[in-house]
Amino acid sequence: MSLLEVKDLKVAYGHIEALKGISLSVEEGEVVAILGANGAGKTTFMRSLSGLLKPRSGTIQYDGHDIGKARADAIVGLGIAQSPEGRRVFGTLTVEENLMLGAYTRSRPEALETRKQVYELFPRLLERKAQMAGTLSGGEQQMLAIGRALMAKPRLLLLDEPSLGLAPIIVKGIFSALRDIRASGVTILVVEQNARMALKLADRGYVLEVGRIVHEDSAKALMASPEVQEAYLGKGH
Amino acid sequence: MEIFFQQLANGLTVGSIYALIALGYTMVYGILKLINFAHGDLAVLGAFIGLTVITSLTGAGAAPSHWVVILAFVVAVLVVAIAGVLLELTAYRPLRHAHRLSAVVSALGASMLLENGIMLIWSPQTLTFPEGILPSTNYVIGGVVLNSTQILIVAISFLLMLALYLYVNKTRFGTAIRASAIDQDAARLMGINVNRVIVSVFILGPALGAIGGLFIGIYYRQAVFDMGWIYGLNAFIAAIIGGIGNIPGAMLGGLLLGLFNSLAGGYISSTWQEAITFALLILILLVRPTGILGERVAEKV
Ligand SMILES: Nc1ncnc2c1ncn2[C@@H]1O[C@H](COP(=O)(O)OP(=O)(O)O)[C@@H](O)[C@H]1O
Ligand SMILES: [Mg+2]
Numbered sequence: 001m002s003l004l005e006v007k008d009l010k011v012a013y014g015h016i017e018a019l020k021g022i023s024l025s026v027e028e029g030e031v032v033a034i035l036g037a038n039g040a041g042k043t044t045f046m047r048s049l050s051g052l053l054k055p056r057s058g059t060i061q062y063d064g065h066d067i068g069k070a071r072a073d074a075i076v077g078l079g080i081a082q083s084p085e086g087r088r089v090f091g092t093l094t095v096e097e098n099l100m101l102g103a104y105t106r107s108r109p110e111a112l113e114t115r116k117q118v119y120e121l122f123p124r125l126l127e128r129k130a131q132m133a134g135t136l137s138g139g140e141q142q143m144l145a146i147g148r149a150l151m152a153k154p155r156l157l158l159l160d161e162p163s164l165g166l167a168p169i170i171v172k173g174i175f176s177a178l179r180d181i182r183a184s185g186v187t188i189l190v191v192e193q194n195a196r197m198a199l200k201l202a203d204r205g206y207v208l209e210v211g212r213i214v215h216e217d218s219a220k221a222l223m224a225s226p227e228v229q230e231a232y233l234g235k236g237h
Numbered sequence: 238m239e240i241f242f243q244q245l246a247n248g249l250t251v252g253s254i255y256a257l258i259a260l261g262y263t264m265v266y267g268i269l270k271l272i273n274f275a276h277g278d279l280a281v282l283g284a285f286i287g288l289t290v291i292t293s294l295t296g297a298g299a300a301p302s303h304w305v306v307i308l309a310f311v312v313a314v315l316v317v318a319i320a321g322v323l324l325e326l327t328a329y330r331p332l333r334h335a336h337r338l339s340a341v342v343s344a345l346g347a348s349m350l351l352e353n354g355i356m357l358i359w360s361p362q363t364l365t366f367p368e369g370i371l372p373s374t375n376y377v378i379g380g381v382v383l384n385s386t387q388i389l390i391v392a393i394s395f396l397l398m399l400a401l402y403l404y405v406n407k408t409r410f411g412t413a414i415r416a417s418a419i420d421q422d423a424a425r426l427m428g429i430n431v432n433r434v435i436v437s438v439f440i441l442g443p444a445l446g447a448i449g450g451l452f453i454g455i456y457y458r459q460a461v462f463d464m465g466w467i468y469g470l471n472a473f474i475a476a477i478i479g480g481i482g483n484i485p486g487a488m489l490g491g492l493l494l495g496l497f498n499s500l501a502g503g504y505i506s507s508t509w510q511e512a513i514t515f516a517l518l519i520l521i522l523l524v525r526p527t528g529i530l531g532e533r534v535a536e537k538v
Contacts, residue, residue, distance in 0.1 A: 052422055076428030088423040090416050092532070101416050104409070105428035152428065 277469015
């Protein structure tokens with residue numbers, strides 16, 4: 001059985017249907033990428049998985065639970081954590097407070113244990129642990145958003161555009177950390193406009209266009225596909 | 238100089254009461270971006286409940302015992318906290334995703350309901366608080382009269398504010414409250430039950446407000462059903478002066494407003510007090526539109 005199994009998911013904002021029937025699965029230990037242009041519905045999909053949006057129809061099965069109607073905080077408890085689009089760190093809280101909030105559903109000793117690992121993965125955060133998160137650079141805030149999600153010790157890590165607005169050198173660092181996270185056995189579902197980086201990391205990928213999945217293949221095959229190359233890997237990407 | 242110190246002592250007392258009540262406005266605003274217009278009336282409810290407990294357990298002419306006074310505070314806090322939660326569940330939660338104006342109308346409606354409810358249950362007249370609820374010994378220090386009731390009110394208010402400050406800044410749930418005030422969806426992604434956080438704010442704010450309301454009754458020795466309007470307004474202005482949404486700001490704003498009111502009342506004219514309050518509000522908003530400790534609100538909205 002897949003760790004995550006989404007069937008015919010439809011999500012709407014009022015009359016606007018943003019997801020028009022998405023079916024997708026993620027196996028334990030996999031890294032799966034979702035590619036798609038701005039407005040395709042990637043963030044809507046991620047927010048639905050985390051319970052921030054309620055599906056109009058369709059099912060979301062995670063580890064045997066039907067989480068389509070579950071509350072967002074309960075979903076975190078089941079082992080799904082998200083680093084949201086735009087990072088959304090708590091700007092007037094310190095780096096350390098942000099991290100500890102990531103482990104809100106866990107006990108303090110467990111949290112301290114994971115915090116050590118997060119600081120090893122992102123030593124920059126350790127240097128800045130007493131600083132307000134709002135004073136960090138964009139790259140550091142992204143590290144914090146990912147580290148904060150890891151504090152929940154997720155089985156499934158959701159990453160919504162971890163490279164958004166970051167300089168190429170910073171993006172490289174972030175993706176190298178993601179490879180470490182993957183090596184530690186965490187299953188990752190990553191949404192990206194930076195298709196090249198995402199496909200290099202991923203095992204498989206889906207391509208989303210205006211609320212529908214239009215391609216699904218191994219990352220290698222997607223990278224080689226002329227259509228994907230034209231739309232997502234051309235110049236400027 | 239004696240007048241100055243006398244007014245300082247009075248201002249500190251009134252200011253710490255304003256601060257207690259201001260905290261409720263600021264905490265609710267911090268999380269819901271909503272002015273809970275019924276908050277002043279909740280504080281008044283606390284005063285009336287406390288008065289009822291005291292008068293019904295104390296023989297005529299006798300001074301209330303310590304235990305009765307403590308019980309009065311406990312009952313007032315409990316009842317008002319429950320009223321606060323009911324208010325959130327019935328007046329605000331159903332409108333969480335409605336237009337902002339709907340919530341404002343609902344808040345004003347709740348305020349009128351509470352005011353009229355208090356009038357019907359108790360009295361349309363001003364009720365008098367008995368003497369000696371808190372020990373009332375006068376100490377004369379350098380010509381300034383300090384009353385032990387004043388000292389107790391200031392001391393208890395400071396202790397309560399310190400406790401709230403530590404709770405919000407040093408505990409796990411307190412951090413969850415601050416996170417929910419910054420970004421509710423991000424807080425949900427941490428596994429925080431934001432609805433529970435909102436309910437907790439509607440317990441903490443009204444509980445402190447009830448104590449503030451009871452202090453008003455004890456200090457001025459009277460309470461009237463519609464006084465929530467004027468005390469609520471002052472506490473609300475205190476919250477704005479300090480920077481609405483900011484907890485230390487509400488404490489600072491309350492103290493400043495109390496001191497300012499009292500000094501202005503003593504030196505200029507007490508009939509002009511309200512005008513002076515608004516002048517202070519306007520002045521501070523001109524110099525610092527976000528209040529003294531407020532953040533740049535524009536970034537949040
Ligand atoms: N809060 C919202 N209200 C109304 N429409 C929205 C909202 N958020 C997103 N949309 C619309 O839903 C579609 C998908 O948006 P989104 O999921 O953010 O796409 P992506 O993350 O792929 O850029 C877009 O057409 C967008 O305009
Ligand atoms: Mg997006």
